[in-house]
Amino acid sequence: MSEINGQTSPSPSPDTVFLEACDIYFRHCHNKPYGFFNATLFHRKVQKDHVPLHLRLALIASATRYSSRSQWMEKNKSTIDSYARCSWNLITTSTTPLDESDDVDIIQSLAILAVIDATAGRRRNAWVKIGMAVRIAQDLNMMLEPSSTLPELERDERRNLFWSLYLLDRFVCCSFQRPPAINDSDCLLNLPTHYRTGKRLPSISLSELSNEKIRGILPRSGMFGISIGLAACLGRTTKYMMGRPDSTSPWTSRSEYCAIYRDLEYLKELAVKNGPVLASQGQSRIQSDTPSPDREQIAHMVLSHTIYHLAHCILSHPFLIGLKVDLDRRSDMPLTWLEETRTRSLAHAGSLITVLIEAKAAGYMPVPSVYSYCMLVASTIHALFLYSGDSSVCHSSAEYLKTSLEYLAEMSDLWDNAQIMANALKSFIVQCPQYSDILLRTGPRVSEFSQNELAILRSVLDYWSMMDPRNPVFEGSSSLTSQLADIRGMSLSSLTRNQTPLSPTKDETLGISTEHKESVLDPDILISYPLPVMSPMGSDDESSKWDWDSELDYFKS
Incomplete structure (x- = not known):
């Protein structure tokens, strides 16, 4: 029973709850970005009551965060965790051995539970579940083309499920110490099947999409497949920039750095050519009486552009470039190359934030939890340039940071890790002048950083670290809380200058001054989102909040 306006009402039946959860899941989660199911096939299983209990519970756990049911909203986190825990217990205590079944239900449940654990900060649990899902999928040969004896819908589901696991694997491995599974x-299987006006188009494999020799003669690809190609580039970027040192200098034409850059630009071109068109801001909300757009194509279009900019942010991030330059120390490094990487990093950081904000403004909800990480990585670049000597760059970075904090504040209503990242960003902004001073020089000397400073710089770029509320960026956060309390009415630069005395320098070659001039960042940004540093995010402005319940009506077919 539940209380509504002081009156007792009967609790919904288990079937009613599950059906409602299915509706919510397929509107808010399916193919945004993970396509764990074929919708038609799944709804057939629902009608025949062929959905196992562990998968039912996992779906309810995933859908709960989007529900308007009062009994779920009031205890959202505990409800999600309870359903997820029951689902996991059913999987681990099942009397049916895993190797006696060819069903994909277990993989689907594990994938959903892994996302729940990862976003709740339960990193090891998430890592184990992703590993189990991948190994079971490989045991079922899902990395190969599905058998032609299977119905077409089952082949599509297996293909999309494997590639969704691939996406999940690549995202959680945006880290210094996490190799992909x-x-x-x-x-060796083809990329997700693309349909145009109901017609199935020819498929291509990831290796074909990545082959420079046959570009230009490939069949037209869908946005899901392009997203996979960009995720592969993201994996290469992470391995190159966060992995072991490479013997080839990044500024040489034959380096992996240049190869990744070329592949990113090619895939970006494909994404632009093949993507649907977002509604203009003047038509930002889709009316319920208009035909439903291709939501899945749009979701993957937003994803592909976001991954593209994220990969560039990592490829040209001042800290990661500083690590490369510090290790190489060759005299033939062109200063123009260093300047170009900084210019690109700033441009892509701004573009990434713009993609997500404009998608939101157009009514397409970019809510996957990984977008909070993307926003954080872009924002760390703007935090570094917030203390540059160029007033226009400083002002622009301040505006982007304000937008990022607002976005993360809103996402923290859905995802615990968005709150962690928002607090990490605020803490990083306060500590950033000393990092900018070193990283924006002509020859950045990363070796000048202390071990604690290196740990902080690494952690804000590491998705794995950002799943942990105890990551290094929060060391000393108790003192930061008291410092932030005194910011109002002061400039941010004066606060940080008092914390860490710095010697003004001038970089004549790059035109970047590391003298910490008056920052245009409103100190209220660091106070109102919120104080203390580790408290839940909040905002008095309700006008910018997304209306989750009404969104269901906007996208009804």
Whole structure:
């Protein structure tokens, strides 16, 4: 029973709850970005009551965060965790051995539960579940083309499920110490099938999409497949920039750095050519009486552009470039190359934030939890340039940071890790002048950083670290809380200058001054989102909040 306006009402039946959860899941989660199911096939299983209990519970747990049911909203986190825990217990205590079944239900449940654990900060649990899902999928040969004896819908589901695991694997491995569980060379199945006006178009493999020799003669690809190609590039970027040192200098034409850059630009071109068109801001909300747009194509279009900019942010991030330059120390490094990487990093950081904000303004909800990480990585670049000597760059970065904090504040209503990242960003902004001073020089000397400073710089770029509320960026956060309390009415630069005395320098070659001039960042940004540093995010402005319940009506077919 539940209380509504002081009156007792009967609790919904388990079937009613599950059906409502299915409706919410397929509107808010399916193919945004993970396509764990074929919708038609799944709804057939629902009608025949062929959905196992562990998958029912996992779906309810995933859908709960979007529900308007009062009994779910009031205890959202505990409800999600309870359903997820029951689902996991059913999987681990099942009397049916895993190797006696060819069903994909277990993989689907594990994938959903892994996302729940990862976003709740339960990193090891998430890592184990992703690993189990990948290994079971490989045991079922899902990295190969599905058997032609299977019905077409089942082949599509298996293909999309495997590639969704691939996406999940690549996202959580945006880290210095997390190798992916799936190797590109092992992926011999075609990319997700693309349909145009109901017609099935020819498919291509990841290796074909990545082959420079046959570009220009490939069949037209769907946005899901392009997203996979960009995720593969993201994996290569992470391995190159966060992995072991490479013997080839990044500024040489034959380096992996240049190869990744070329592939990103090619895939970006494909994404632009093949993507649907977002509604203009003047037509930002889709009316319920208009035909439903291709939501899945749009979701993957937003995803592809976001991954593209994220990969560039990592490829040209001042800290990661500083690590490369510090390790190489060759005299033939062109200063123009260093300047170009900084210019690109700033441009892509701004573009990434713009993509997500404009998608939101157009009514397409970019809510996957990984977008909070993308926003954080872009924002760390703007935090570094917030203390540059160029007033226009400083002002622009301040505006982007304000937008990012507002976005993360809103996402923290859905995802615990968005709150962690928002607090990490605020803490990083306060500590950033000393990092900018070193990283924006002509020759950045990363070796000048202390071990604690290196740990902080690494952690804000590491998705794995950002799943942990105890990551290094929060060390000393108790003192930051008291410092932030005194910011109002002061400039941010004066606060940070008092914390860490710095010697003004001038970089004549790059035109970047590291003298910490008056920052245009409103100190209220660091106070109102909120104080203390580790408290839940909040905002008095309700006008910018997304209306989750009404969104269901906007996208009804």
